[in-house]
Amino acid sequence: MGSLSNQDSATTHFQSLMEEVDGPLKSEYEIVHQGYPRETLVRFLKARDWNVARAHKMLIDSLKWRTQNDIKSILTRPIVPADLYRAVRDTQLVGLSGFTRLGRPVIAIGVGLSTYDKASVNYYVQSHIQMNEYRDRVVLPYATKKYGRYIGTCVKILDMTGLKLSALNQIKLLTTISTIDDLNYPEKTETYYIVNPPRIFSACWKVVNPLLQERTRRKIQVLHGCPTDELLKIMDYSSLPHFCRGESSPSSYDSDNVTSSDDCFSLDHNFHQQLYNYIKQQALLVDSPVVKQGSVHVTFPEPEPQEASIAQTIESEFHRLGDSKGGIMGMISSGLKVNGSWKSLF
Template identity: 25%
Template sequence: MEFHSASRQNGTNVDYISDADRVKIVSMRHVIEKEDPASKVADDATLRRFLYARESNVQNASELYLKYSKWRQTFVPHGYISETVITNELKKNLACMQGFDKEGRPIAVVILNRHKPCYNALEELKRYFVYSFDKMSSSTSREQEKFAIIADLEGWSYKHVDIRGYLAILEILQSYYPERLGKLYIIHLPYIFWAAWNMVYPFIDKRTREKVVLVEKKDIRTTLLNDIDESQLPEIYGGDLPLVPIQDAVVPNVPPN
């Protein structure tokens, strides 16, 4: 399935930057370019995401961006994650991506019963989610920078619980993709979910917590249709779109030339 910018509507125009934000972005540039000359390639919209993630505190936002830049240079040295280094994870079809919500955010579905913890494969799992977050981010537009995720726990049991993996993915999302998550729906909650949730919850920052929606089974369709048109909703939730494994979703300029 190919993603086209014409499908994205109702997003916030990131081309508009207030005078107050622009002053702070200029200050950020002075800080980060002094420490990392390669940061000159960062555009204003990117720096604003880091600024918002740190409550408009220039110093904290600069530190977060420099952490991101250093990580990106070491973890993604070629600019993208090659599918050849995540073949085991790709076989699981853990993440799928298709459609857009009513705010123009691309939608990803993560089917968690397709993952089981394997401690010697944590690095590949991390690379798989960087690959996925990159692809989801690239399917956004200048008018809407965020994506939405449906985390489906149907059939999820003790054998699927991977706290170490969840915390690693959460760290990547919060530190290296700030202000990319628009909403996270967690659905089909089994009883054992709450034990795992209580372990992970303290590591979720305030801004991310505000985007998490825990959905009871009886409310899944109503909740999703409130934010997603039926034409853009996956078939498994009563919509019109088939699930498309994320590696099969065609996004312009992914991988980059």
């Protein structure tokens, strides 16, 4: 489906099919498209290589998943008490650091230092979906209004600092989160910037890169060394995540040079304060003055064959590198340091 005319025809056909949707699925569809149905259909078409039948099935399946799991109400379910939510934030490092000059939200993800070990799987999945929904229902509409044009995608900056063999323990959870995104929030990222990659990254990347779909591969940029100059081409300094701010940025997150309000992963950061307060306010509006404790349980979709293959490849590559003599385990046991901070693996 190469030409623009064919793509336009596919979108029109898809739109006519979605006009037949009614009942709960129609209500859910309105939440998903937020007043921009055609742009939403294009996202699902891109995810299915412009095949209308496959894109239609994908969207209908997604709407059913949302309905069955009451996703429309997930922004009324705060993770309480606050100490539990802080523990989630401290171990699931995700945040919004600002916007690009074109108005796209800048989502920072601490891949290497996220441990996912202070709460149950359901809390981490709940928190991830809540950030997705807040992005789509609040942040992107805000950006669209502010910049005077439709903005439906974000930029993600993935920090690889500190990735360890212990990350293997979280492969299942990360695959679950990735699958939820792939099947229900497709094509929401314009570009992925991978920053602070350890030395071992290139070995794993050579194995994983060929498995990625071409449209995904084109979105990924690996920035070695200090990524500041490259990122400043698309955003102001104030929108850079704290770990990308050149020499003024510490080499680890526990540095005294970074305050909680500067650290976009922290619950004390402005974005997370706004998000958490929004969810608590929505809970009071639709439920009762008493906020219920307990995680939201959603059904976990089965990963697609390609997604499962990538996860298995990453796991086997980690094991291979860890078992090799003089490899990663040798580096760790010998106490190797790079630039004064531990550089583990990916």
